[in-house]
Amino acid sequence: MDKQVSFTEMSKSTPEDYEIVMEHARDFVSKLPDRILAHLELLKGDSGGMAIDRYEHCLQCATRAFRDGRDEEYVVCALLHDIGDSIASTNHADLAATMLEPFVSEKSLDCKKSWNLPGILLFDHIGLIKICEINSKIVSILKTVLNSVKI
Numbered sequence: 291m292d293k294q295v296s297f298t299e300m301s302k303s304t305p306e307d308y309e310i311v312m313e314h315a316r317d318f319v320s321k322l323p324d325r326i327l328a329h330l331e332l333l334k335g336d337s338g339g340m341a342i343d344r345y346e347h348c349l350q351c352a353t354r355a356f357r358d359g360r361d362e363e364y365v366v367c368a369l370l371h372d373i374g375d376s377i378a379s380t381n382h383a384d385l386a387a388t389m390l391e392p393f394v395s396e397k398s399l400d401c402k403k404s405w406n407l408p409g410i411l412l413f414d415h416i417g418l419i420k421i422c423e424i425n426s427k428i429v430s431i432l433k434t435v436l437n438s439v440k441i
Contacts, residue, residue, distance in 0.1 A: 326389070330369070332376045344372050366390070367398050 295307040333344035342350070352369035360368070367390060374385030387399050 326370070326373070329376075330373050333372065336376070344375055348372050363394050363398050367394060 293310045293313070295303065295310050297303040297307055330348065331345060333348060335343050335345075337343040340347075348369050348371065351371065352365050355365045355368040367386075370390060371386050372382060373389065374382035378385045391399060
């Protein structure tokens with residue numbers, strides 16, 4: 291697939307140029323699942339001091355969701371919920387949700403609001419809130435909400 295478009299300005303493009311663009315796009319999009327799994331594997335070895343690394347954590351979350359009888363979409367969201375942690379630690383849930391948005395329901399995306407709650411509370415507990423510039427009022431509200439919820 292060595293073909294390239296002939297234009298240097300969009301206004302000078304032709305239908306043939308866009309056939310070339312679409313051929314490249316189809317090839318690129320077809321490899322998306324492989325790129326996602328490769329990115330997930332970047333979490334291997336990064337335990338953050340925990341007993342297991344983030345990759346194993348994601349596998350465990352997906353396994354638990356599967357064993358709990360959750361649907362495929364839920365299991366995929368569980369598997370990929372921390373995928374952005376390697377490049378967007380403080381808002382990785384947003385990155386994961388943005389990546390999944392074209393493929394999952396709004397209900398699944400609503401879950402992302404809770405994906406990072408444990409991380410925010412951990413950051414507060416170990417004093418990283420100031421470094422991450424997360425508003426302490428948010429942490430206070432989270433603690434109040436979590437203390438009022440019986441799990």
